Amino acid sequence: MSGSVVARLIRKDLVLARWPVTGALIGGAASLAIMPLTSVTAYVGGVTFVCVLVILNIILVMNGVVQERKDKTQIFILSLPVSTAQYVAAKVVANALAFTVPWAVLSAAAVVVIVRSPIPDGLLAFWAVLLGYLLAYYFVLLGVALLSDRSGWHASAITVGNISINLLIPALLNLPSIARQTSSPIAVWTADIVALTLGEVLVGAVVLAWAIRYRSRRADHV
């Protein structure tokens, strides 16, 4: 019964997230579709692609976790035969699925577009680090939302996350192992690129795991 309760809550949250997820898949696909056309559309498509995933991240966390607490919808769900542990587990899994599945689909699509279009394959290394950052940003924002009820913390996490993208992109393009292959037809996976990508995801995952542990042990849930 416990498992099925969590599964039902996950299904409920996924239904609630259907429109942002659908919008992100459409927006992400459209931005990838224009990337191979010209150098200008490649830039516009790339920026739009990143924005789509950032917006999906923010909408899912703010609507699914933060707003549910603020609106007291959480009280309604916790009035049902659901334990607080089941509620937290379902909330995290559903929210993570709602982000990571579109992220994975769009990331795979981005790889396909780069490989099968005139866009240099050498950019794959740059994209891998960028996509890793977007996943880590999501993990951290979800973690902050679980850790704190204060909107100041959420706004700070979003601000830092968004500003960091603007710092990360030029920094990556100036990283020698990425800079020397931006026009190359072959992607080279150097140790620093692999370490950077895995490191980003690992840091995000650790923050999220810690936040889940903290939230599950909290005595008060409303």
Next chain:
Amino acid sequence: MSEPVILLDGVEKTYPYFRLTNIALQLDAGQILGFVGPNGAGKSTTLRILMAMVQQDRGTVRVLGRSLPREQAAAKQDIGFVSEDMRLHGSESLAWHMRLVADLCPGWDAAYATALVGRFNLHPEQQVRALSHGERIKAALLLALARRPRLLILDEPTTGLDPVARHEVLAELMDVVQDERRAVLFSSHNTHDVEQISDQIAFIDRGRIVDTGDKETFLDRWRRLRLDVPPGVTLPAAAGVIDTSTSGRQAIVTTRAYAPGFEAGYAAAGVGIHAVERLTLEEIFVATVMHNRRERAA
């Protein structure tokens, strides 16, 4: 003798600026307990402890024979909860919520839910965000009642309702409690609503239960005496007097220990008795709270 539906003993919860102190409450099957207190008295905190949404720092909480918060999911199988500030998912319809609750609650009574939709004049396909406050409360009540719970916990459900909606909600509650196996815990600062449907009363103020008992006993043991005190006559001490005010020869005495023959003591001392009046629950509530605050301040 079966275990009480609700048993709170020595429950405490401390926040930075508020403390729930030594809360003890009992509710048996078939009873309706009106939980009355001013805003910020600790009603919602107590009710949320009963729903395991908030965990007590100390004390025992047993609901429907289950220990909370450990067995919360099992206990909540048979508890319906509605609070004034509870919200449904605004982007979804009432019908969507009915399907969700039916999916999670084995006791869901679809026929009763349909009947309540008609009785409350709700439209199942309407988005929740388009509902008025009264419709929202009725929708939440429908979702709780159609589960056919053994215990209904209602946190200020009539707050903000217009008189018609309040009448509809109270009428439905009166109907529900005809079933003697059910129990209702009804919190409010509106004593009129509580007086209308409750058979047990508990007053809470500043985090402490200040009085509790069955409603009829409450109403029976409280009296206001309007007295004429001639010059040279002193008001005699009497049991349970919590307030005495005088103006010239006139004196008003409020007692919480009234019994037949109570006024005889005054008459024997030469005090004239103009009237012996019953108090409303609201008057009793205010007198109890003010007396309690004076005693604690002293």
